[in-house]
Amino acid sequence: MSTTVTRQIVKIDEDLCNGCGVCVSPCAEGAIQIIDGKAKVIREELCDGAGFCLGVCPTGALTLEEREAVEFDHAAAEPIIAAKKASYIAQHCFNCNASEDDAPLLPVRIKGDSTWVCTRCLPALIHG
Numbered sequence: 001m002s003t004t005v006t007r008q009i010v011k012i013d014e015d016l017c018n019g020c021g022v023c024v025s026p027c028a029e030g031a032i033q034i035i036d037g038k039a040k041v042i043r044e045e046l047c048d049g050a051g052f053c054l055g056v057c058p059t060g061a062l063t064l065e066e067r068e069a070v071e072f073d074h075a076a077a078e079p080i081i082a083a084k085k086a087s088y089i090a091q092h093c094f095n096c097n098a099s100e101d102d103a104p105l106l107p108v109r110i111k112g113d114s115t116w117v118c119t120r121c122l123p124a125l126i127h128g
């Protein structure tokens with residue numbers, strides 16, 4: 001039987017979600033899927049509550065909440081993380097087109113778009 005604890009977990013506002021699916025790939029544990037046109041946390045034990053999906057959502061549908069939930073299950077997430085690593089499609093920096101294989105990428109919102117920026121281009125974005 002799964003143990004529940006009070007912890008941080010992703011909350012999805014279905015009224016704001018447009019089903020674009022952008023949040024699916026940042027979730028290494030595969031906790032989010034699009035079902036009937038809306039993002040859903042399919043298994044609470046796969047959501048670690050780290051919130052990597054939040055920054056890429058173009059509508060602000062994703063937030064974190066603290067509530068009673070099934071504990072995060074590392075053992076259940078491990079094979080999903082490994083499978084995603086084996087088949088991932090590298091994302092690129094919107095500014096210099098560097099691959100995430102070349103430099104770490106961070107999600108960024110620019111003029112209403114959700115995209116990625118590499119750590120080499122980030123200082124110029126911050127300081128102009």
Ligand code: SF4
Pocket residue numbers: 012016017018019020021022023024034038039056057058059060061062
């Ligand atoms: S990124 Fe946001 S709008 Fe798009 S599917 Fe995920 S929660 Fe919905």
